[in-house]
Each structure stands twice: as C-alpha cells, then as structure tokens.
Amino acid sequence: MRKTLPLLALLLTAAQAQTGVGVSPPRALYPAAPGTSLTGSILVDHPGRSGTLQVEVVLQDVLLQADGKPLYLDPGSHPRSLTRWLAVSPLAFLLQPQAAQEVRYTVQVPPDAQPGTYWGIVFFESAPAGSRQGAEGLGIRVKTRVGHVVYVEVGQVSRSGRIQGFRYLPPSREGPAQVRLSFQNTGTGLLRLKGRVEVRDLQGRPVAQAEVPETASLPGATHELPAPLDKPLPPGRYLVLAVLDYGSPSLIAGEGRIEVK
Numbered sequence: 001m002r003k004t005l006p007l008l009a010l011l012l013t014a015a016q017a018q019t020g021v022g023v024s025p026p027r028a029l030y031p032a033a034p035g036t037s038l039t040g041s042i043l044v045d046h047p048g049r050s051g052t053l054q055v056e057v058v059l060q061d062v063l064l065q066a067d068g069k070p071l072y073l074d075p076g077s078h079p080r081s082l083t084r085w086l087a088v089s090p091l092a093f094l095l096q097p098q099a100a101q102e103v104r105y106t107v108q109v110p111p112d113a114q115p116g117t118y119w120g121i122v123f124f125e126s127a128p129a130g131s132r133q134g135a136e137g138l139g140i141r142v143k144t145r146v147g148h149v150v151y152v153e154v155g156q157v158s159r160s161g162r163i164q165g166f167r168y169l170p171p172s173r174e175g176p177a178q179v180r181l182s183f184q185n186t187g188t189g190l191l192r193l194k195g196r197v198e199v200r201d202l203q204g205r206p207v208a209q210a211e212v213p214e215t216a217s218l219p220g221a222t223h224e225l226p227a228p229l230d231k232p233l234p235p236g237r238y239l240v241l242a243v244l245d246y247g248s249p250s251l252i253a254g255e256g257r258i259e260v261k
Helices: none
Strands: 022-024 027-032 037-045 053-064 070-073 086-089 092-095 100-108 116-128 144-154 161-169 178-185 191-201 206-217 222-228 236-245 252-260
Touching: 022 144, 027 037, 037 144, 053 086, 053 144, 086 116, 092 100, 100 116, 100 144, 161 236, 161 252, 178 191, 178 206, 178 236, 191 222, 191 252, 206 222, 206 236
Parallel strands: 027 144
Antiparallel strands: 022 037, 037 100, 053 070, 053 092, 053 116, 086 100, 116 144, 161 178, 178 222, 191 206, 191 236, 236 252
C-alpha cells in the first residue's frame, strides 16, 4: 500500500515529534560488502515531563516523487529496499518522561547484492500508554511518527546526475516564489545536493539569485529541487543558470529558460 505523508526529511536534522519521541541520529550511512552484516543503534527519547509513551517500530520504504516529496511504501516495495535485510530490536517498548531507550538493528547484506545505495526508514510510532483504538467509536488512539533513515552503500557506487530543466512557481500559502530545478540522479549512489541559481534577463543582466538547500537525491530518481527567491519575478522571459555541488571535485551545471506570466 502506498502512502503520501508530509516531508519528514529523509533528510536532514534531528527528528522529534511535538507530542511524541525524539530520535538521534536522524540518519546513518554505512559501507558494506556483499555477504556481510553490520549493526547500528538509535537513541529514542521522551522529551516530555509527563505521561508514559507506548512506542512501536514500523519499517517502511520511501521513494521520491516528481515534485520532490517522499512517497512512503510498504517494506520491500522497490529493488533498492533495505528493509528486506533489516532486523530491529526491541520492536515495542514503554518510555517514561525524560527517559531514553537504545534500539539496535542489524543489516544482513545478501551475497548477490549488486553495487549501489540501498535505503529504508525505521519509524517510531508513539502514543500515550493505555490509549487504544476503540471499537465502534469508543476510543481514539492518536499516534505520532518520527524516523531514522538507514543507507547502506554496497561495493563501489557511482555518483552522477544532470539538470533537466527549470520552472517558476509564484508565491503561495506554501511558501515564497521559487525556481524549481528538475534533477535526475543517473548514478547508483545517494547524492546530497546543494547549490545556487542565477536568473538573468535575455540581455544577460542578473535579475535574481537563490540558494538550493541541501537535499537528498536517491539513485534512479528524477525530482525537483527548490531554489526560493527573495521576491517574485516580474512577467517576462528569463535565462536560468544553476550549479550543484554533491561533494565531488566536479560540479553539475545546467542552464535553461523560464517564462513568467
């Protein structure tokens, strides 16, 4: 079953639900060879000052949609799924206020695993202890989720990509005006991208600049990267130049045109 949920940052800083648990670290990346195993650990804490939490582990896969938002899937839903190899303990526990629990996991890499990055998410689903999903409307169990993303790089991975095009989004309730880059990850490895965008008029004069915030790009994905602008662009046609850094000595550059109506 496929699910779309708010962006949980595959991606970046320590995750903590407002009324649930905190998870540290938010992600981990390990090198591995085919046929080997590795272990990792996650610290799950209860930052609140009252109320015991019931915590359960839920494993899920994730892919990137064209707009850059994550699509959460059942374990084993795609060829690069790590959840098929992942064992977690404990799978459920109680957490007192201001307390923490170490959760350990083991990844068993198959002997025939092909080179590349594999990934999966260990979600921690929490609710007040003693609450329950009531039958016939007799009770409601409110759960919150935070996650730890596990990446495993098997053998030698290749890292490459290209900028396929650009489009302009005017300001909205969801955020400021932005230029969005369509990016294709053409390698077998995870990329962590950041960069800059320059907008020029057709005479080559600079009109605006924007930063591309650090974003994860999964192998095989084609998705958009945001570059928020300080102010909207006036109607017209523009040239867009972009440069992306993914931690390699070489950079990924691209150019194109956008029209603002």
